[in-house]
Amino acid sequence: MATIYDVSQLAGVSLATVSRVMNKNTNVSEKTRQKVLAAMAELGYRPNTFAQSLASNCSNSVGVLVSQLDGPYYGPMMAEIEAALRADNRHVIIAVGHSDAAQEIDSVEFLLSKGCDALILDVEAVSDDYLIKLSQSSTPIVLINRYIAEISDCCIYLNNELGGYLATRHLIELGHRDIAYISGPAKKHDATERLEGHKRALAEVGVSFDPALFFEGDYKEDSGVEGMHYLFGQDKTFTAVVCANDQMVSGAISVCLERGMRIPQDLSFVGYDNIPFARYVSPKLTTVNNPIHEMGKMAALWLLKHLYKHDIEVENVFEPELVVRNSATRLG
Amino acid sequence: MATIYDVSQLAGVSLATVSRVMNKNTNVSEKTRQKVLAAMAELGYRPNTFAQSLASNCSNSVGVLVSQLDGPYYGPMMAEIEAALRADNRHVIIAVGHSDAAQEIDSVEFLLSKGCDALILDVEAVSDDYLIKLSQSSTPIVLINRYIAEISDCCIYLNNELGGYLATRHLIELGHRDIAYISGPAKKHDATERLEGHKRALAEVGVSFDPALFFEGDYKEDSGVEGMHYLFGQDKTFTAVVCANDQMVSGAISVCLERGMRIPQDLSFVGYDNIPFARYVSPKLTTVNNPIHEMGKMAALWLLKHLYKHDIEVENVFEPELVVRNSATRLG
DNA sequence: ACTATATGGCGACCATTTACGACGTTTCTC
DNA sequence: GAGAAACGTCGTAAATGGTCGCCATATAGT
Missing domain, CATH: 3.40.50.2300 (Response regulator)
Incomplete structure (x- = not known):
């Protein structure tokens, strides 16, 4: 696997310059930029995520914890989250909580140990206090399907x-x-x-x-x-x-x-x-x-806004609507 | 966040020793082991995954690419994969291919760029040749729901x-x-x-x-x-x-x-x-x-066996069975 | 000519793994 | 019983592949 060093050699520039064209493109001339890009293409260079994460302390990953993966409920939500994050080159790591407090906490720890930048949680069993405390740690969280007054800003929920x-x-x-x-x-x-x-x-x-x-x-x-x-x-x-x-x-x-x-x-x-x-x-x-899919999408957008500093609007509370079909009829 | 260095200081040993007790416990005396363990507990030490991955070139993550996340089909599969891998402290990164060749290839690249140790693919649009070539790269793949003679060993499929x-x-x-x-x-x-x-x-x-x-x-x-x-x-x-x-x-x-x-x-x-x-x-x-859920589980077990060297049995081909209920009846 | 700014190089990290070797103790051999 | 070999235990230091601040230099504007 080609490294940033190989690229710099081929392009005839320094390591830092290559790094610069990969990140903020500020302070690098278009000519150099192209040279570097060409070198990267020629080598089939692919940045090493681990090294990036280690050096920048940012993994571009968000952990998503849901109660269950089967059933008709979480699929649409996950789909929206994946799509929104993926579009921004971020990836999602999944974990399942099974609506059990111990497993939910274990899953949060698991996700944290995997170095997620943030967590999207659809948890049911864990206490409000736990979540409030968790929200004060360094990794941001957003709650789906749950309202906690003290941390209402990061709650995405249905009425x-x-x-x-x-x-x-x-x-x-x-x-x-x-x-x-x-x-x-x-x-x-x-x-x-x-x-x-x-x-x-x-x-x-x-x-x-x-x-x-x-x-x-x-x-x-x-x-x-x-x-x-x-x-x-x-x-x-x-x-x-x-x-x-x-x-x-x-x-x-x-x-x-x-x-x-x-x-x-x-x-x-x-x-x-x-x-x-x-x-x-x-x-x-x-x-x-x-x-639920809109709420999933909104959770992802919330993260894009607050964590990755995108300039977008997010809304926290969703209103349910009645869908009238054929399973209920007038009495008599 | 405490580092391995802090632990080594507190325990009065070297970095290497701490690293040793975390990985293979070979060649470290029980006394030292306990000292280190105690120091880790005291500091609430949590190993830095990125540094581990960088140094060991193993991320303990597997990428799972499915056609879609909504719908009743992939939930059970994902659930089994997550459970099996999680039990072994590995995590799953998801990506969606939408049954489109370009998106499937893009997703594979995405997953690869995220440093997955292996890929579980449920792809439909991409060609056999592409998959055969992919299977020859350094990251192992396992195919769900698809049979390709040339790489039959890593195919988990239904008849x-x-x-x-x-x-x-x-x-x-x-x-x-x-x-x-x-x-x-x-x-x-x-x-x-x-x-x-x-x-x-x-x-x-x-x-x-x-x-x-x-x-x-x-x-x-x-x-x-x-x-x-x-x-x-x-x-x-x-x-x-x-x-x-x-x-x-x-x-x-x-x-x-x-x-x-x-x-x-x-x-x-x-x-x-x-x-x-x-x-x-x-x-x-x-x-x-x-x-499908058994196939998902089997894909995860396949990886555990081949990639992470667990000693387990896996089977590749599953037989469908008729489930007789009430939507079909005798003619006449 | 002088200054502001764009550009690129150097090197110090980031937290871990691991090869290599040091050292002390045990065991083997003659 | 002494010296050597083997072994278990542990430390040193070199990777691993990046990011980023700092500084030097080139370029442009006035």
């Missing part, structure tokens, strides 16, 4: 409460009053926020929240199945179900279809996230759009 | 032809003879292989392949929709459709349901890939299992 509200209000507007709710795990912030929105919509029309029509799932399809079995097991009537994500809806609906029920005539459903499949499942899912 | 065969044979066994086929893009190897399998199954029972019952899609849901519109537009009868992946099935089925057709009574479908959603879509998809 989950509003999303939960929109889902339930939609059903209310369709005449439903007996609305069951299949939630995500209580330990996850977004799950509790969505539930809050649901309760607010209920309260707004004077309907009290009925714990018997509530089931705590884990965001996976199977818990949608479990949730429906549980709800059918209760001796309560309900005409609609809101699920805290689309995956649980799909599990829930499959139970109903197996029982010969018609959706949405016999039971209305509203989901959350608007994952790609929501449009192709039958019936097409009425759901709340979660612009 | 796609067999999968296509199994899908169609299943329908034939159910009495179907007029079987439409919605393919993936002809430029993708797996798509053409699956189609070959389909044709073989047809030929086996003396049914000739009818170009009018063939549609070339692009593996996305929308092209399943397009495909059905096209097929319905032909003046041909058919009683079953095999789609080259599950996403296209889901698009195709949605068209049928909109037309008031019943699946599978009016039309049978067989998919391919067995993506997680195949179980929750209604009807549940009869499909061909594609053990």
Whole structure:
């Protein structure tokens, strides 16, 4: 592998000059520049990243920590992050936290030990305090899907409460009053926020929240199945179900279809996230759009702005929107 | 940040000794070892990866290049790769090729420039020759989802032809003879292989392949929709459709349901890939299992074995299996 | 001619690995 | 039992391939 030294010899200039044309092009004449470029091309020179990182203390890498890689949720986010960073010649190192505090912390340490310039974190289990402390260290972090008042500037998040509200209000507007709710795990912030929105919509029309029509799932399809079995097991009537994500809806609906029920005539459903499949499942899912890919992109742009000093605008909070399709209908 | 020098001072030993306890612990007495370990703990020492990589010419990173990050397909694969490598304290750098030759090559260059120890490639557009040449360079590569005879040892792939065969044979066994086929893009190897399998199954029972019952899609849901519109537009009868992946099935089925057709009574479908959603879509998809996560894991293990010299067994070729659920039924 | 500025060279780092060799102790051999 | 060989342990110093500040020099502007 050719080194910067070889290039300097071939071009007939000094090491520093070669280094200069690679970095800031300030203070090097166009003629020299071309000579050096030609030499680099001839040698097929490729700068040694490790040496660069060691000398400059900048790795051009950002660590991305997500809860999981499978499932329909994180793919679009990662795709946007990769694209935005890649366009700026930066690379992303991935790590998975599995929604477990110990593993999340371990992953952060791992990423830090790999010398990332910054971290993009989608963490659920770790405490606010931990993140606040982490944000004070020398490597910047940006949080996706989480709001912490003390470090709000580096939080990119969705107004989950509003999303939960929109889902339930939609059903209310369709005449439903007996609305069951299949939630995500209580330990996850977004799950509790969505539930809050649901309760607010209920309260707004004077309907009290009925714990018997509530089931705590884990965001996976199977818990949608479990949730429906549980709800059918209760001796309560309900005409609609809101699920805290689309995956649980799909599990829930499959139970109903197996029982010969018609959706949405016999039971209305509203989901959350608007994952790609929501449009192709039958019936097409009425759901709340979660612009996760935009949030991923914004996290990357945030870094470009704050860490790598690009001059761009970033926004921190995203608003969910209701997407009306065919899984919920007017009561009666 | 504490350096190895600080540790050596505190422990009262030389730099080399500290380095020795970090790497091969050979030739360092237990007493010194403990002193050094204690000093490292006291200082919260964390080795500088860049310096390590520069000096040892090993980055402990592997680049993973996939066609896309969104969609249901690559998540499970990435998850397995990350887990396997992470367990060995290695990290993965991601890049996306978008099924385009120029972008794939650019991504390979990118990954190489980032100093990866090895590359895991799931590339579709790039030529065999390019990959053969690449495999002769100093950084090892392993290919997922692709078979190239000249470098078969580093190929991890699925017997796609067999999968296509199994899908169609299943329908034939159910009495179907007029079987439409919605393919993936002809430029993708797996798509053409699956189609070959389909044709073989047809030929086996003396049914000739009818170009009018063939549609070339692009593996996305929308092209399943397009495909059905096209097929319905032909003046041909058919009683079953095999789609080259599950996403296209889901698009195709949605068209049928909109037309008031019943699946599978009016039309049978067989998919391919067995993506997680195949179980929750209604009807549940009869499909061909594609053990993509196992292939991802195997690629990582291959690297652990060949590059990092672990003593493990790896297998290169995976066999698809038919998963019978409810989207295809006996004719008549 | 004088000064401001553009340009290029020198050399000190950056934090680690590793070849080589020093040194002390053990073991072998005669 | 003495000298030599072998061995285990550890330190020195030379890479590894860059970046960057500082200084000298060439060039241009006034």
